[in-house]
Amino acid sequence: xxxxxxxxxxxxxxxxxxxxxxxxxxxxxxxxxxxxxxxxxxxxxxxxxxxxxxxxxxxxxxxxxxxxxxxxxxxxxxxxxxxxxxxxxxxxxxxxxxxxxxxxxxxxxxxxxxxxxxxxxxxxxxxxxxxxxxxxxxxxxxxxxxxxxxxxxxxxxxxxxxxxxxxxxxxxxxxxxxxxxxxxxxxxxxxxxxxxxxxxxxxxxxxxxxxxxxxxxxxxxxxxxxxxxxxxxxxxxxxxxxxxxxxxxxxxxxxxxxxxxxxxxxxxxxxxxxxxxxxxxxxxxxxxxxxxxxxxxxxxxxxxxxxxxxxxxxxxxxxxxxxx
Amino acid sequence: xxxxxxxxxxxxxxxxxxxxxxxxxxxxxxxxxxxxxxxxxxxxxxxxxxxxxxxxxxxxxxxxxxxxxxxxxxxxxxxxxxxxxxxxxxxxxxxxxxxxxxxxxxxxxxxxxxxxxxxxxxxxxxxxxxxxxxxxxxxxxxxxxxxxxxxxxxxxxxxxxxxxxxxxxxxxxxxxxxxxxxxxxxxxxxxxxxxxxxxxxxxxxxxxxxxxxxxxxxxxxxxxxxxxxxxxxxxxxxxxxxxxxxxxxxxxxxxxxxxxxxxxxxxxxxxxxxxxxxxxxxxxxxxxxxxxxxxxxxxxxxxxxxxxxxxxxxxxxxxxxxxxxx
Amino acid sequence: xxxxxxxxxxxxxxxxxxxxxxxxxxxxxxxxxxxxxxxxxxxxxxxxxxxxxxxxxxxxxxxxxxxxxxxxxxxxxxxxxxxxxxxxxxxxxxxxxxxxxxxxxxxxxxxxxxxxxxxxxxxxxxxxxxxxxxxxxxxxxxxxxxxxxxxxxxxxxxxxxxxxxxxxxxxxxxxxxxxxxxxxxxxxxxxxxxxxxxxxxxxxxxxxxxxxxxxxxxxxxxxxxxxxxxxxxxxxxxxxxxxxxxxxxxxxxxxxxxxxxxxxxxxxxxxxxxxxxxxxxxxxxxxxxxxxxxxxxxxxxxxxxxx
Numbered sequence: 032x033x034x035x036x037x038x039x040x041x042x043x044x045x046x047x048x049x050x051x052x053x054x055x056x057x058x059x060x061x062x063x064x065x066x067x068x069x070x071x072x073x074x075x076x077x078x079x080x081x082x083x084x085x086x087x088x089x090x091x092x093x094x095x096x097x098x099x100x101x102x103x104x105x106x107x108x109x110x111x112x113x114x115x116x117x118x119x120x121x122x123x124x125x126x127x128x129x130x131x132x133x134x135x136x137x138x139x140x141x142x143x144x145x146x147x148x149x150x151x152x153x154x155x156x157x158x159x160x161x162x163x164x165x166x167x168x169x170x171x172x173x174x175x176x177x178x179x180x181x182x183x184x185x186x187x188x189x190x191x192x193x194x195x196x197x198x199x200x201x202x203x204x205x206x207x208x209x210x211x212x213x214x215x216x217x218x219x220x221x222x223x224x225x226x227x228x229x230x231x232x233x234x235x236x237x238x239x240x241x242x243x244x245x246x247x248x249x250x251x252x253x254x255x256x257x258x259x260x261x262x263x264x265x266x267x268x269x270x271x272x273x274x275x276x277x278x279x280x281x282x283x284x285x286x287x288x289x290x291x292x293x294x295x296x297x298x299x300x301x302x303x304x305x306x307x308x309x310x311x312x313x314x315x316x317x318x319x320x321x322x323x324x325x326x327x328x329x330x331x332x333x334x335x336x337x338x339x340x341x342x343x344x345x346x347x348x349x350x351x352x353x354x355x
Numbered sequence: 356x357x358x359x360x361x362x363x364x365x366x367x368x369x370x371x372x373x374x375x376x377x378x379x380x381x382x383x384x385x386x387x388x389x390x391x392x393x394x395x396x397x398x399x400x401x402x403x404x405x406x407x408x409x410x411x412x413x414x415x416x417x418x419x420x421x422x423x424x425x426x427x428x429x430x431x432x433x434x435x436x437x438x439x440x441x442x443x444x445x446x447x448x449x450x451x452x453x454x455x456x457x458x459x460x461x462x463x464x465x466x467x468x469x470x471x472x473x474x475x476x477x478x479x480x481x482x483x484x485x486x487x488x489x490x491x492x493x494x495x496x497x498x499x500x501x502x503x504x505x506x507x508x509x510x511x512x513x514x515x516x517x518x519x520x521x522x523x524x525x526x527x528x529x530x531x532x533x534x535x536x537x538x539x540x541x542x543x544x545x546x547x548x549x550x551x552x553x554x555x556x557x558x559x560x561x562x563x564x565x566x567x568x569x570x571x572x573x574x575x576x577x578x579x580x581x582x583x584x585x586x587x588x589x590x591x592x593x594x595x596x597x598x599x600x601x602x603x604x605x606x607x608x609x610x611x612x613x614x615x616x617x618x619x620x621x622x623x624x625x626x627x628x629x630x631x632x633x634x635x636x637x638x639x640x641x642x643x644x645x646x647x648x649x650x651x652x653x654x655x656x657x658x659x660x661x662x663x664x665x666x667x668x669x670x671x672x673x674x675x676x677x678x679x680x681x
Numbered sequence: 682x683x684x685x686x687x688x689x690x691x692x693x694x695x696x697x698x699x700x701x702x703x704x705x706x707x708x709x710x711x712x713x714x715x716x717x718x719x720x721x722x723x724x725x726x727x728x729x730x731x732x733x734x735x736x737x738x739x740x741x742x743x744x745x746x747x748x749x750x751x752x753x754x755x756x757x758x759x760x761x762x763x764x765x766x767x768x769x770x771x772x773x774x775x776x777x778x779x780x781x782x783x784x785x786x787x788x789x790x791x792x793x794x795x796x797x798x799x800x801x802x803x804x805x806x807x808x809x810x811x812x813x814x815x816x817x818x819x820x821x822x823x824x825x826x827x828x829x830x831x832x833x834x835x836x837x838x839x840x841x842x843x844x845x846x847x848x849x850x851x852x853x854x855x856x857x858x859x860x861x862x863x864x865x866x867x868x869x870x871x872x873x874x875x876x877x878x879x880x881x882x883x884x885x886x887x888x889x890x891x892x893x894x895x896x897x898x899x900x901x902x903x904x905x906x907x908x909x910x911x912x913x914x915x916x917x918x919x920x921x922x923x924x925x926x927x928x929x930x931x932x933x934x935x936x937x938x939x940x941x942x943x944x945x946x947x948x949x950x951x952x953x954x955x956x957x958x959x960x961x962x963x964x965x966x967x968x969x970x971x972x973x974x975x976x977x978x979x980x981x982x983x984x985x986x987x988x
Contacts (some may be wrong), residue, residue, distance in 0.1 A: 086891045088883070118894030126892075134904055135984055136911075145903075149895055158803040181983040197893065424719060520692075521699035524924025524964050529944065533956060535708050536948045614823040621825050622945075637826065641934075644833050651833070655826045663821035670817075 032100070033237040034083070034122075034205055035059040038351045039097035041078050041261075043308075044090060050308040051077040055097070055259040057335075060237040062204060067248040067269070069284065070258035071305050076241045080207045080259075083239075084124050085114045102204065120150050123198035127210040127225075129190035133182035139166070139193050140178035146200040165196040169226060188219035195227060205237040212247060224251060243334070245288055249273065254341075257281050260306045260316035263335065267342040277344035277353045279323050315347070323348055409675035419671035425664040433480040440476040444469065444631045455649065465636065465650035466643040475657050478633040481626065482661055485543050486613040488651070492551035493606040493612075497558025502597060504559070505566030505646040506589055515563065519556035527553055528618060535624040543616075546625050550612050561604050572596075603673040610665030617658050633658045689923050689975055693968050701957075708953050753961060759954030761947070767782050767958040770943050774963075778939035780852060781931070782924045784859025785866070789917055793867045794931075797874020797913070798906070801985045804879045813875075816868035828934040830862040845936035847899070862931040866920050873916055877909040884908075918974030922967025 041053035053075040059067045059266060081087040083099050085106065098105045101121065106114060126132035134142055143165055144158030153161065162181065166174035169192040182190055186231045196205050211227060212220040228251045231238045240252060248255060248269065255272050257265040257280065265278040276282040283301035303320035306312055312319055319326040327347055335343040338353065346352055413419045432439060447469035451457070454464040464473035504515035530553050538545040569575060575592050583592075619625030620634025628635055633654040640650035733739050740748075752759070758767035797815075800809040819827070835857060836844030843855040846854045860867075881887060882905060929941030936942075940959060947955030979985045 062899060084892055087889055093770075115894050118892055120894060124889075126885060128885065132889045134886040134908070136892070136907055136982055137903075138983075145891060145895065149899065171963065183984050197889075243768045517695055517699070520696045524696055524700040524922075525703065525960075526923060526963060526967075528929055529926050529960060529963070530704075530707070532929070532945070532948050533704065536951075539732050590768070610821065614821075618823050618825055622930065622933070624948075637829065639898060643830055644829065645837050648833060651829060655822075655830065658826060659818070659822040662823070663818060666821050667817060 032059045033062045033064075033102065034239075035098075035100040036079065036083060037080060037098045037100070039082060039099065040094060040095040041075070041082050041087065042095055044093050044101070048309040050211055051311060052092075052261050052308055053082065054262070054311070055103070056104050056258070058241055058256045058263060058266065060205065062237050063232070063235045064254070065231065065238040065240060065252045067242060067252035067255045068258060069242060069245065069248065069255055071243055073305050073308060074258040075261035076258050077209055078261075080124070080209055080239065084118060084122060084207060086118070086124070103195055109311045116150075117205065119146055120201050121203055122205040123201070123203040125191075125206065125208040125211045126197045128212075128214045129194045130182060132194060133190065135182060138179050139185070141311075143178075143193070143197055143200060146197065150201055157316055161200070165200055166193070168195070168199070169196040169230075171196075187215050188223060191215060191219075191223050192226065195230070199230060199234070201238065202234055205239070207239045207241070209241045210243070211240070213242070213244070220247070227251075245284055257284070260311050261308065262345060263317065263343075264317065264345045265343065266335070267338070267344075271339075271342055272327070273343065275353055277338045277342065277349045279321050279348075279352055280317050282352060315345070323351065357361075361368065364442075379399060400470065400660060409672070412675040413671060416671050416675070418667050419675075422667040422671065425660060426668060427665070429483055429661055431478050432476055433483040436477045436480060440473045442470060442473050444474045444477040445629055446470070455664040460557070463647070463649045465486045465640055466647060467639070471636075471650050471653050474631055474636055475633070475653050477631045478636060478654060478657065479504060479578035479661070481543060481630065481632040482613045482616060482658070485546055485616040486609045486665070488543070488547045489550035489554065489603050489612040489616075490609040493554040493608065494601060495557050496551060497555040498562040498597075498601050500555065501559030501562030502589070502594070506570060512563070519560055522553060522556040525553070527615065528622070531615070531619045532622060532624055537651045541602040541627050541630055545617055546619060554608065554612070557608065558601060561600050562597060565600045566593055569593045600674045603669055603676065605669075606672055607666050607669030610662040613665065614658070614662045629681065632655065685979065686976065689972055693972060697968055699753075700738060701750070701961050702746055704960045704964070705741065705749065705957055708956050709742060709745065714752040732897060749957065751957070758958035758961075761952055761955045769894050770955065770960070771940075771962065774938065774940045774943045777937060778925055778928050778932070778941065780935065781855050781859055781862060781928055782921060784852065784855045784918060785863035785924050786921065788863040789861055789867050789870045789920065793863075793870030793917075794874050794910070794913060796935040798878055800871070801875040801878025801882070801909070802901070802987070804875075809875075812871065816871050819864050822864075824861060824865060825930045825934060827864050828858075828931055831857055831861055832934060848938055858931050858935045858937060861922055862928055866917075866924065870913060870917060874909065875914050878905065881905055881909045907981075911978065914981065915974050915978055918977060919971055921970040922963070925966055926963050938971055 035057075036059070037057050039053050039056045040051075043050040043052055044144070051319070052073075056075065056079050056128065058066060068079070070076045078087065078092070081092075082094055083101075083106075094107060097107070099107050101117070106117065109117070133139070138161055140162045143162035144153075144155065147153040147158040147161050149157065163174045163178050164231065166178060171177060171189055171192055177185075182193070185193065191214075195211070198208075212223050215223060224247060227238070230236075240248065242248060252269045254261050255265075255267060255269050256273075257278065259280050265272070265276065265281045267277065272281060273285070276285055280301070283299070286299040287301065289298055301320055306316055306319075312329075313332075314330045315321070315324070315328040315333050318324040323346075325348070331347070333345045333347045335345045336349050338344050338349055344352070447467045448464075449468045451460075451468040454460075454468075456463045460470045460472055462475060465471050465474070498535040499517060504512045531549055534549050534552075535545060570593060572592075575588060578588050578592055616625055617632065617634030617637065620627075620632045621638040623638070625634055626632045628639075637651060637658070638656040640647065640654070644651055720832060749759075749863060756768065758771070761767050769825050800812045803809050819979050832844050835841045843854070843859050846858060851965060878927075887900060887907075890900045897902075928937075928939060929938070932939045932941035933945060940963070943948055944959045946952075947959065
């Protein structure tokens with residue numbers, strides 16, 4: 032395994048109380064594999080990623096338990112300086128909104144070149160040449176001229192390509208993409224997603240794709256981990272999930288995708304709101320919204336049942352769900 | 356004075372209170388939606404929830420409580436100075452000049468033999484009067500002019516923007532020296548008049564900015580689409596949201612007006628003896644700084660505490676009205 | 682960029698005319714412009730009429746204003762109360778005040794920004810709370826009180842400095858007066874920097890910079906500071922004009938013979954030419970400083986440059 036997260040716990044201490052954002056998440060990615068982490072906002076998918084990258088705001092954030100093995104080493108036990116060297120070099124991250132994630136007052140060439148200046152101790156001139164090369168690679172037209180431009184002068188799609196180029200710069204073993212296409216137009220989304228998938232194959236990287244959009248996932252992901260209230264509720268190869276989900280929450284997500292063959296019918300929506308992380312319901316956190324909930328769901332926390340060798344579901348009634 | 360962005364266009368973006376209001380307004384909107392009350396109560400429910408939220412925050416804020424207590428005390432002694440100080444502030448005895456504390460004079464005597472304690476207590480009235488009246492005048496004039504310009508835009512807006520630019524180009528103390536040096540009347544009114552004349556542009560910018568922000572809110576657009584009249588939109592939808600930043604800036608400005616009055620009196624163009632003002636006392640005490648520092652320190656301390664109280668009150672109110680900081 | 686400069690220059694013109702006209706009106710209409718010309722006594726009616734004619738005071742105010750501005754642009758600022766040309770007073774006064782302002786601005790930059798960065802990065806810690814309270818107190822104590830207290834302590838009690846500044850007003854003598862002049866702005870710079878740093882620290886691009894594996898020092902200087910200081914630079918630039926205009930109080934306390942001193946004399950002796958002349962130059966300084974700030978803003982923030 033390239034990356035293995037084991038039983039990770041993260042909480043945020045705020046004035047109003049303690050928000051338990053991640054409650055025992057475990058997942059893994061191999062080199063060349065794409066793992067899609069799926070969930071609503073507040074499900075803990077981004078916080079997990081930030082903990083893996085080591086860019087969590089601490090305080091108020093706090094890792095209260097768990098291990099994160101990257102290339103065999105527990106990175107949570109590394110010194111901050113070693114951690115820093117790993118970022119960008121071993122693992123890199125692509126953020127959702129490239130306009131705010133790129134520094135508005137530095138040219139894209141400076142921001143791309145910085146990776147080489149810092150991690151490879153290159154001269155500014157060489158770094159600039161590398162920046163142009165990277166921009167070419169993510170297919171930005173006229174890279175040699177545009178390298179001096181500032182982020183706000185690019186279109187949304189082009190900006191996201193720059194983000195990808197920046198993550199790719201040092202050819203890291205792992206890329207975490209946090210909702211990389213959410214802020215883009217639908218037509219551009221597909222282009223950026225294809226580019227990302229293509230580059231991942233080319234460099235044989237591990238890719239964690241964080242998203243709330245099941246539609247994006249189908250084409251590119253190998254495995255899917257569905258998160259709810261800071262826990263993984265279902266984890267499975269992508270085709271199994273689409274064929275037949277083993278958790279009512281996954282089923283709800285799938286049913287709420289608009290489909291062409293259901294034209295004219297009312298769109299399904301999971302009832303209720305995501306749980307308050309300061310006050311997560313006892314038992315199965317999903318039970319207040321679950322159409323299949325029984326008494327046991329209100330009291331007993333479901334473990335991740337083994338559905339098959341490659342598949343797990345945290346539902347007491349996964350069998351019923353799988354076949355019903 | 357608080358951070359004033361020079362460029363009027365930048366003022367819309369609002370460094371301080373303007374931007375805060377943007378957020379306050381949007382939060383007020385979401386608060387309005389949740390109760391889902393009957394039609395017509397919406398517009399009233401909106402500001403109320405913002406204000407009651409702020410009030411709940413303020414009651415728990417020690418900074419607010421302390422500064423409010425200080426201000427209440429100041430108002431009390433401006434209304435009834437004789438309640439805590441006996442004798443007249445004008446009764447001076449040269450034989451006691453520069454003396455230290457004595458019976459009935461816990462702060463000692465100044466260069467003219469006047470009772471420093473009595474004069475300090477009576478000085479509060481001048482400061483509070485000037486501060487309150489100037490602030491009321493500035494807030495009224497500034498928010499009306501700025502609000503109308505922001506709401507109607509066009510020529511009026513450009514005209515107001517250029518006018519405020521002109522006023523900002525004149526250094527305040529200097530303007531005060533020029534204008535007040537020719538005034539013979541020894542009352543607080545010319546000083547207040549001057550402050551209103553030079554102070555309104557500050558508030559008008561804030562008001563203009565927040566009105567423009569509020570005007571762009573969806574519910575205002577909706578009210579307009581439903582055919583509400585200009586005056587109705589302005590009074591019921593925009594004013595309640597635009598008033599909070601004005602209150603915050605005005606509270607802080609109140610403190611600075613008190614400081615300005617003292618400065619002008621110190622320079623000899625604000626109030627003049629026999630008026631009683633901390634500025635006059637500080638000015639009179641400065642030649643005796645070596646022998647009678649107490650005559651300088653007490654009115655200076657009173658002045659500093661007063662200004663501090665108003666600025667802290669303004670700060671606390673701003674924090675309470677700005678959900679971003681919670 | 683060129684068009685932007687031209688537009689800003691054109692915008693300056695009405696403001697300059699408006700502000701100088703306002704001062705001109707204040708001095709000429711409200712005051713008695715010839716009062717100071719006959720010495721201590723009031724002028725007798727015949728002399729007064731003659732003087733009014735001589736100075737063109739019998740003409741409408743707008744005409745007087747135009748004549749005056751015409752003279753100003755040929756370098757003639759009129760005559761001060763002691764018969765000296767106003768320009769001569771300016772030649773001695775402005776260098777002193779400029780030195781004082783430079784000292785004040787240096788304090789704002791060095792101390793203000795440093796404190797702001799330190800507290801912005803340590804928000805909520807004891808250092809932060811302490812500095813924040815101190816700035817509140819400094820803002821609340823009027824400049825003239827700060828000045829008198831520092832004079833009392835450093836000059837009279839401890840004897841570290843001379844309580845009043847010599848006519849030469851060398852840089853060394855202007856350190857304490859410069860600090861006094863800067864005090865309120867210094868506190869604002871600290872607070873502004875602190876807020877700006879604290880806000881930008883949570884920004885997405887700083888998170889990106891950390892995710893890129895940059896060392897902490899580089900994240901702070903290259904990414905955080907560069908962005909956070911834009912509003913601070915703007916404030917300090919705009920403050921230049923305000924400091925020179927506000928130096929009047931500081932100069933009076935420390936007996937510095939600068940612009941404020943000359944202006945004060947002009948006002949006390951009701952010498953119109955001195956007052957209007959000095960204020961005109963101050964307004965010009967204010968406007969030019971603001972123009973430069975706007976240009977600097979455009980240099981620092983590419984989003985403005987290409988807008």
